Amino acid sequence: MKKTLLFILLITFAHGVAQNHMVADLKIQGNNKLKTSFIKSLASIKGGSILDSTIIEQDIKRLKRLPSVAHAYYQVFLSDDGAYNVFYGIEENFTxxxxxxxxxxxxxxxxxxxxxxxxxxxxxxxxxxxxxxxxxxxxxxxxxxxxxxxxxxxxxxxxxxxxxxxxxxxxxxxxxxxxxxxxxxxxxxxxxxxxxxxxxxxxxxxxxxxxxxxxxxxxxxxxxxxxxxxxxxxxxxxxxxxxxxxxxxxxxxxxxxxxxxxxxxxxxxxxxxxxxxxxxxxxxxxxxxxxxxxxxxxxxxxxxxxxxxxxxxxxxxxxxxxxxxxxxxxxxxxxxxxxxxxxxxxxxxxxxxxxxxxxxxxxxxxxxxxxxxxxxxxxxxxxxxxxxxxxxxxxxxxxxxxxxxxxxxxxxxxxxxxx
Incomplete structure (x- = not known):
């Protein structure tokens, strides 16, 4: 009985992990003067983190508050290894x-x-x-x-x-x-x-x-x-x-x-x-x-x-x-x-x-x-x-x-x- 219960818990845990899609990499596009390294330092999404649309949308709101950003958006694409590449698109302001x-x-x-x-x-x-x-x-x-x-x-x-x-x-x-x-x-x-x-x-x-x-x-x-x-x-x-x-x-x-x-x-x-x-x-x-x-x-x-x-x-x-x-x-x-x-x-x-x-x-x-x-x-x-x-x-x-x-x-x- 104990072995059966342990097996069920392991299967449930493995299924939960499988549903947590991973981020392969965060890529920045559209920026010119604004440093890519600076944008990544502000972002909560990182390579190796769990893909979470709520966190991504919060990142985008944070970027749109910056004086240097006129508008920001995101895109998500499936990579070859089954993880996801996240792209943050930047439309810069003249500052x-x-x-x-x-x-x-x-x-x-x-x-x-x-x-x-x-x-x-x-x-x-x-x-x-x-x-x-x-x-x-x-x-x-x-x-x-x-x-x-x-x-x-x-x-x-x-x-x-x-x-x-x-x-x-x-x-x-x-x-x-x-x-x-x-x-x-x-x-x-x-x-x-x-x-x-x-x-x-x-x-x-x-x-x-x-x-x-x-x-x-x-x-x-x-x-x-x-x-x-x-x-x-x-x-x-x-x-x-x-x-x-x-x-x-x-x-x-x-x-x-x-x-x-x-x-x-x-x-x-x-x-x-x-x-x-x-x-x-x-x-x-x-x-x-x-x-x-x-x-x-x-x-x-x-x-x-x-x-x-x-x-x-x-x-x-x-x-x-x-x-x-x-x-x-x-x-x-x-x-x-x-x-x-x-x-x-x-x-x-x-x-x-x-x-x-x-x-x-x-x-x-x-x-x-x-x-x-x-x-x-x-x-x-x-x-x-x-x-x-x-x-x-x-x-x-x-x-x-x-x-x-x-x-x-x-x-x-x-x-x-x-x-």
Missing amino acids: LIPSLNIYTTDNDEFAYRVGLAEFNALGRNIAVGGFYQKDVFNSYALNFRAPYLFSKRFGLAFNLQSLTTLEPVFFNNTSANYRYNNKSVEISGLYEFNFSNKLEIGLNSFEEDYQYQSGETSENVPLELNIPKWLIKGIYDYNMLDYFYQYISGFRSQFNFQFVTSNQDGVDDFYIGWNDFFIFKRVGEKGNWANRVRLGLASNNDTPFAPFSVDNNINIRGVGNTIDRGTGVIVVNTEYRHTLFEKDWFVLQGNAFIDAGSWRNPGGELSDFSRSENMKLYPGIGLRFFHKKIYNAVFRIDYGYGISKNATQGLVFGIGQYF
């Missing part, structure tokens, strides 16, 4: 990309940012770039980001920045304009737990400098302020998005937390945290419904230098360049994108959107979110011009028209989708 952002409102405000970045340096998905910004004053930044520098899971990022803007400071129902400069050096470690979950932890040394320019003054608000600070940040990214050229589907949640401290007397420690939720859904063959919700809170200090701003290029299209500040934020951006024309590499897309948000006043209460004067509601329309084989080659034009209290309207230009 040396100029950038341009222009912001205007009906108040004749004008600002722009121009930059250049390579998103596939050395054929290993390393991003190197920088920008110059003119927003009354001059600013610049240099960036380096290599998410797979050391392994499939561990990478590094480095940023150097000097950002100078004319910032409104609000106090006692009035305001003043300050020249704000932030010089910073930041280094971050990047770790990928698995396909969907990533963590970034960074250390930033920076100096904030405020210089009074014009407007009202108060003995409680300094005309000059210079503070060296340290910042520790963490970003947790849960990403289940799937890409098909200009279309996106799925869910993503990105949580940011920062803790700021200073050795200078009289400067309180400060925290800020926010979470962006993204939901994308395909609508028919040519439609895409896109949504972003941002929820954020910071240390509720009664200060004119509150961290969350109301701004054209960040959250509310048409509202103006940094028209208000708060210590808490709730923003909802929703838009319907529809492909109007598509031929070869070119896509013309139209969109209709609603941007809405509210802020907590510095030192205020959570009830501030429900105050009409803190609410912004801006519907609008826009156009998108795509090049399907150049990374992030989306030129956008949006016009937002405010229908909330003290509303404005204006055009917002830029490279890349708004979110």
Whole structure:
């Protein structure tokens, strides 16, 4: 009886092994600048592993998220020895990309940012770039980001920045304009737990400098302020998005937390945290419904230098360049994108959107979110011009028209989708 049972178990086990088809080799085709060795280092399918369509499809989704990949697909063929050859097909993006952002409102405000970045340096998905910004004053930044520098899971990022803007400071129902400069050096470690979950932890040394320019003054608000600070940040990214050229589907949640401290007397420690939720859904063959919700809170200090701003290029299209500040934020951006024309590499897309948000006043209460004067509601329309084989080659034009209290309207230009 025992021998019979053992024989049955052996037969069952052998049958199970026979059903597990093996991979003879993984082959990469279609890539040019992107290194074959780099693609294979990211792939979970290897020669000698079990053929699993779920793992292959996950590999393809991972590849389509790379800036250097416009599209990816796979094929499976039976080899002479009874195993299977897996082919990953790559359609590459052009990755040396100029950038341009222009912001205007009906108040004749004008600002722009121009930059250049390579998103596939050395054929290993390393991003190197920088920008110059003119927003009354001059600013610049240099960036380096290599998410797979050391392994499939561990990478590094480095940023150097000097950002100078004319910032409104609000106090006692009035305001003043300050020249704000932030010089910073930041280094971050990047770790990928698995396909969907990533963590970034960074250390930033920076100096904030405020210089009074014009407007009202108060003995409680300094005309000059210079503070060296340290910042520790963490970003947790849960990403289940799937890409098909200009279309996106799925869910993503990105949580940011920062803790700021200073050795200078009289400067309180400060925290800020926010979470962006993204939901994308395909609508028919040519439609895409896109949504972003941002929820954020910071240390509720009664200060004119509150961290969350109301701004054209960040959250509310048409509202103006940094028209208000708060210590808490709730923003909802929703838009319907529809492909109007598509031929070869070119896509013309139209969109209709609603941007809405509210802020907590510095030192205020959570009830501030429900105050009409803190609410912004801006519907609008826009156009998108795509090049399907150049990374992030989306030129956008949006016009937002405010229908909330003290509303404005204006055009917002830029490279890349708004979110």
